[in-house]
Amino acid sequence: MPRSLFEKVWESHMVRDLSSGQTQLLIGAHLIHEVTSPQAFGMLRELGLKVRFPERTFATVDHIVPTDERAEPFSDPLADAMIKELRRNCEEFGVTYFDIASGRQGIVHVVGPEQGITQPGTTIACGDSHTSTHGAFGAIAFGIGTSQVRDVLATQTMALNKPKVRRINVDGELSPGVYAKDVILYIIRRLGVKGGTGYAYEYGGEVFDRFNMEERMTVCNMSIEGGARVGYVNPDEKTFEYLKGRPYCPKGKAWDEAVERWRQLASDPDCGYDDVVDFRAEDIMPSVTWGITPGQGVFIDETIPDPDKVDESQRDSVIEALDHMKLKPGAPIKGTPINVAFLGSCTNARLTDFQEVAGYLKGRKVARGVKAIAVPGSMAVGVICEELGIDKVFREAGFEWRGAGCSMCLAMNPDKLVGDQICASSSNRNFKGRQGSPIGRTILMSPLMVAAAAVTGEVSDAREVFGIESPNLVSA
Amino acid sequence: MALEKITKVEGKAVYVPGDDIDTDRIIPARFMKCITFDGLGEFAFYDVRKNDDGSDKPHPLNDPRRAGATILLTGSNFGCGSSREHAPQALHKAGFRGIVAESYAEIFFGNSTTLGIPCFSAARPDIREIAAAVEADPDLVVELDVETPAIRCGDKAYRAELRDSARNSLLAGRWDPIAELLEGMEKVEETARRLNYV
Numbered sequence: 001m002p003r004s005l006f007e008k009v010w011e012s013h014m015v016r017d018l019s020s021g022q023t024q025l026l027i028g029a030h031l032i033h034e035v036t037s038p039q040a041f042g043m044l045r046e047l048g049l050k051v052r053f054p055e056r057t058f059a060t061v062d063h064i065v066p067t068d069e070r071a072e073p074f075s076d077p078l079a080d081a082m083i084k085e086l087r088r089n090c091e092e093f094g095v096t097y098f099d100i101a102s103g104r105q106g107i108v109h110v111v112g113p114e115q116g117i118t119q120p121g122t123t124i125a126c127g128d129s130h131t132s133t134h135g136a137f138g139a140i141a142f143g144i145g146t147s148q149v150r151d152v153l154a155t156q157t158m159a160l161n162k163p164k165v166r167r168i169n170v171d172g173e174l175s176p177g178v179y180a181k182d183v184i185l186y187i188i189r190r191l192g193v194k195g196g197t198g199y200a201y202e203y204g205g206e207v208f209d210r211f212n213m214e215e216r217m218t219v220c221n222m223s224i225e226g227g228a229r230v231g232y233v234n235p236d237e238k239t240f241e242y243l244k245g246r247p248y249c250p251k252g253k254a255w256d257e258a259v260e261r262w263r264q265l266a267s268d269p270d271c272g273y274d275d276v277v278d279f280r281a282e283d284i285m286p287s288v289t290w291g292i293t294p295g296q297g298v299f300i301d302e303t304i305p306d307p308d309k310v311d312e313s314q315r316d317s318v319i320e321a322l323d324h325m326k327l328k329p330g331a332p333i334k335g336t337p338i339n340v341a342f343l344g345s346c347t348n349a350r351l352t353d354f355q356e357v358a359g360y361l362k363g364r365k366v367a368r369g370v371k372a373i374a375v376p377g378s379m380a381v382g383v384i385c386e387e388l389g390i391d392k393v394f395r396e397a398g399f400e401w402r403g404a405g406c407s408m409c410l411a412m413n414p415d416k417l418v419g420d421q422i423c424a425s426s427s428n429r430n431f432k433g434r435q436g437s438p439i440g441r442t443i444l445m446s447p448l449m450v451a452a453a454a455v456t457g458e459v460s461d462a463r464e465v466f467g468i469e470s471p472n473l474v475s476a
Numbered sequence: 477m478a479l480e481k482i483t484k485v486e487g488k489a490v491y492v493p494g495d496d497i498d499t500d501r502i503i504p505a506r507f508m509k510c511i512t513f514d515g516l517g518e519f520a521f522y523d524v525r526k527n528d529d530g531s532d533k534p535h536p537l538n539d540p541r542r543a544g545a546t547i548l549l550t551g552s553n554f555g556c557g558s559s560r561e562h563a564p565q566a567l568h569k570a571g572f573r574g575i576v577a578e579s580y581a582e583i584f585f586g587n588s589t590t591l592g593i594p595c596f597s598a599a600r601p602d603i604r605e606i607a608a609a610v611e612a613d614p615d616l617v618v619e620l621d622v623e624t625p626a627i628r629c630g631d632k633a634y635r636a637e638l639r640d641s642a643r644n645s646l647l648a649g650r651w652d653p654i655a656e657l658l659e660g661m662e663k664v665e666e667t668a669r670r671l672n673y674v
Contacts, residue, residue, distance in 0.1 A: 012670075012671065013667070013671065014667075015660055015663050015664050015667050016660050016663050018653065018656055018657075019644065019645075019648060019650060019656065020640075020641040020642075020644040020645040020648070020650060020653075021640055021641040021644055022641045022645075022653070024656075024657060024660050024663075024664070026664065026667045026668060026671060028671060028673060035508050035560075036559070036560065036561065038511035038512070039511070039512060039513055039561075042511070042512060047654070049658075052661075052664075053668060063505075063508075064509065076509070078509035078510070079509060081511060082509060082511060085511045119673065121673075122673060127559060127561075128558075128559060129557065129558050129559040129583060131559075143559040143583055144559060144583070145559055145560070145561030145564075145583060145586065145587035145590065146513075146561040146562075146587075147561060147587065147590045147591070147652065147654075148586070148587075148590070150654065151653065151654055151657055154654065154657070154658065155654075155657045155658060155660075155661060155664055156664060156668060157657055157660070157664050158653075158657070159653040159656075159657065161639070161641055163582075193496055193553060193556060194496070194552065194553040194556065194579060194581070197553070197579065197580075197581065197582055198582065224557075224559075224583075225557075227553070227556070227581065227582070229582050229583060258673075293496050293498075293556075316494075316495070317494075317495055317496065320494065410500075410505045410558075411505060411506070412505050412506065412508065412509060429498075429500070429557060429558075431498045431500045431501065431557060432500070432501060432523070432524075433500060433501070433504055433523045434500050434505075436505075436506070438504070438523035438528075
């Protein structure tokens with residue numbers, strides 16, 4: 001019987017049925033970081049348990065690391081205690097840890113693929129909801145809570161309900177200036193922030209076939225913002241090409257065998273799905289959010305919704321969002337002044353993100369009064385950017401070029417909004433207070449749109465700012 | 477590891493209205509700079525409860541009439557966003573033992589169940605009616621009956637949904653799965669040998 005990739009991977013990793021009706025599922029690779037793991041190690045100690053398969057867990061530090069002054073001790077004693085605790089736990093339990101000194105530190109969802117830990121057909125878990133990122137490689141990856149981190153450390157398994165699978169096709173061709181970020185913001189806007197609850201999203205169609213691995217990661221990363229805990233793309237030659245030679249990938253004959261195995265993983269052409277949704281690439285335009293959920297988005301040339309004109313079921317949410325955002329109903333989103341531009345996060349801080357922006361940013365300057373920071377997703381990304389001179393383009397434009405970490409995506413380190421600052425952000429969440437100030441405001445967008453906002457000091461159409469010719473762009 | 481069988485939760489309730497209440501709202505990230513879950517209770521919903529200077533904002537959770545509430549009533553897609561278990565831990569430490577929402581984000585639902593917090597789903601008009609009853613009489617006892625599952629409040633009963641696996645594990649006292657996962661280690665070893673890909 002034809003099966004989807006999801007079913008193939010789920011079935012091969014099933015250990016047994018549990019009394020609750022859930023499945024005990026083997027987790028091939030486990031990623032941990034400093035925020036959601038310390039309590040799990042504490043629970044192991046309380047229960048007198050060890051890490052059962054220490055070779056299958058990998059740690060790095062990302063949420064709390066400063067991106068400017070990275071020498072220890074950190075100026076924040078709580079952050080300093082957390083990195084020390086992670087180091088102690090990894091030493092005591094025999095877990096591989098990519099510390100800052102290793103040069104392999106970075107955001108866990110950038111590091112996993114970069115090190116070749118993320119492989120097709122594996123199951124991956126991490127105490128972080130953006131673990132869905134790893135699905136870009138045809139892995140099935142789950143964001144989990146701390147008790148489940150404990151479960152995976154102790155047993156390499158966890159208890160799960162099997163989700164349904166929704167196939168999302170995006171066919172056609174994206175116009176210039178429209179990016180993977182716009183695709184996922186569009187999908188979330190159309191299907192809703194809870195539309196994916198109970199589903200794994202399988203992304204496919206011509207747009208995904210054409211996407212490079214990093215674009216696929218951007219989309220899979222934000223599956224959770226649409227309610228889907230799992231998102232994935234079927235692996236193909238691009239997947240194998242990206243992984244070849246990475247430190248934790250098989251080598252030589254074992255590599256050839258692995259690729260042979262991986263080729264069998266893609267969903268069978270005639271397999272069934274619980275749901276199928278089709279979108280057209282031509283309908284997708286550069287997008288920005290105006291509200292406090294990632295589903296509250298518009299195209300750059302659209303206006304901010306008017307609570308009087310939306311469906312009654314949405315009204316309270318729209319009013320609450322506009323109240324927080326201090327935006328005027330019915331006004332164009334374009335032209336909204338910004339204070340901060342943040343290019344970073346597990347959604348958009350990989351090499352191609354910086355490369356793409358650098359191509360347009362050269363010779364331009366960040367607008368007066370705008371604080372602009374560029375934060376590579378990993379130390380390795382930072383090094384490559386520096387080798388290619390990309391950091392120089394950002395610095396010369398007036399961006400601060402920082403060290404690797406989660407930074408202002410969730411502001412657990414010193415990078416925070418102040419007061420009610422508005423941030424043009426390439427991150428994934430525009431929740432109230434997300435960027436460190438309870439009244440701070442976030443507008444989500446693609447990296448190039450962040451650069452456009454940085455240069456003009458206001459929410460802008462990157463196609464206009466950087467002279468990108470687009471058949472869909474009606475010039476004013 | 478024997479756990480308590482959770483057949484019902486009863487107590488005072490408090491209504492925190494709103495849809496898509498995310499886990500950053502339930503526990504802002506800056507309070508996760510900790511290596512234990514101790515003390516998180518006082519930071520639950522901190523930024524919507526407190527002003528910059530630490531004084532109270534008008535919020536249902538600051539209402540003295542709601543003190544000691546054990547049941548949280550709320551909107552749809554509760555607990556969306558970050559997978560941080562700090563969110564249900566903070567609610568648990570703030571005294572909540574059951575939640576009634578229109579719907580939940582999946583990770584939050586699982587994290588809460590693992591702490592023995594039943595997450596009931598109910599229809600929006602029913603939640604509003606219960607909230608109105610509690611508003612009128614803050615000492616009114618609301619009962620979450622896990623077995624049925626149903627919500628009782630005064631002389632009224634409301635239909636509720638609770639995913640079978642959660643209901644089964646609460647009733648059996650197996651809501652924290654670690655003991656049962658450990659019982660399966662022999663089969664785990666076998667599966668891990670077969671999937672030796674790392």
